[in-house]
Amino acid sequence: MIISLKGRRALVTGSTAGIGFATATALAQAGANVVLNGRSMAAVDAAAKRLAAAIPDAEIAGVAADLGTADGAAKLADEVGELEILVNNVGIAEPKPFFETSDTDWEKHFAVNVMSGMRLFRALLPGMMRRGWGRIIFVSSESALHIPTEMIHYGMTKTAQLAISRGLAEVAAGSGVTVNAVLPGPTRSEGLLGFIESMATAANEDPTKLEQALIENHRPTSLIGRLADVEEVANMIVYLVSPQASATTGAALRVDGGIVRAIP
Template sequence: MEINLNGKTALVTGSTKGIGFAIAKSLANSGAKVIINGRTDDAANKAKAEILASNPNANIETAPFDLASPKGAQELFTAFPDIDILVNNLGIYGTIPFTEISDDDWMNILNVNVVSGARLSRFYLPKMMEKNWGRIIFISSESAINIPDDMVHYGTSKAAMQGLARGIAKVAKGSGVTCNTILPGPTMTEGVAEFLQNVMGGDGKSLDELGREFVAKHRPSSLTGRFADPQEVANLVTYVASPLSSSTTGAALRVEGGIVESLI
């Protein structure tokens, strides 16, 4: 199976590092023109340089806009009015006891994790439907199903994201546009690696060992018993972004190591 995205333009929000960066790199390596998004020129240009260092033929643009704001979104629409693939990866998280989650905390996480993706999808969906081809992909989380008791607001926002994606898929019914969510589990991004070293480090243990200990304690239902690599998430996203996935829409696709105790 060969994934060929030549001639397609993809926007990956929040793609200067972590899962978003892995997705941007994978899409570029599959032939897509990729728009990297971060809030600053420096971050976006650094990510672009890293991709070009490994693939000099990659076609990379940068979009240094804060896409959690209407102003940043409008700047994006002006700079890039037409795309084929939208990966709504932008998101925030944080541990807060439920009784201490303020109204502002709720509004902030819903705005960044849900409303920002709705705003971009609202703009690009009609253009995709006019062309009768497009892909909208939301990066959710297994926390949408297994709501963490220390991140209730985060899990709720990710569950809302799945409802949003299903609704968009229905709006695009009968067209060549699909909309899906991807549910990663614990994934070894730069931020997670730093967290593990700070919270669980010591005794000269490797990141892999620390990750396995964390999963055994906090995600005991995992069938892989480890953190995923960002590239493993990117592999699934790249397939869903491709023409090969034309019959997959309105779905929540899991890449979480079997943590979720569900057959479907």
């Protein structure tokens, strides 16, 4: 199967690193015109430079906007204008015991992880429906199904993303627009690897051993027995936004290494 997204314009939020950057890179490799997004212009420019070095003929734009705010989402939607592909990847996570998680923590996670996507969908989905073609992806998490006790507030936002994506798929029924959610498991993103490195330094341990221990102790049901690579998640997203995936909508597709012990 050869996937071509030539002529399609794609926005990937939170795309200066990790799964977001890997997704933007994979979309550009498939021929899409890619809009990068991050909170600072310096981070966006650095990501655009990396992407241009990897794919010299890629068409790349970038918008700095804080999607944890209504103003930031409005700015991004305004500057992007019309597009065919929206991957809402931006998100935050912070382990914290339930009884130490304040209202502010809950509200911040909801604002960034849920409201960011909802605001962009409200602004950009109508245009896709009018034009008769579009792809929307919410990057959720296996934590939407396996709520982590160390960050219930995060798990709640990831479950909310599934509800929104399914509901919007029904809103867009018959329009030529598909809406899906992707559920990665623990992934070798810069954020997680940095966390593991800092723990390894503090404990004077080998980071590789701590990475393996993370899976064995915290995700023992993993069938692959390792962290996923960001490219493995990006590949699923590229398929879902392709013309070949036109019959897949309203779905929650896992790239979790088999952590979730369920068949559907």
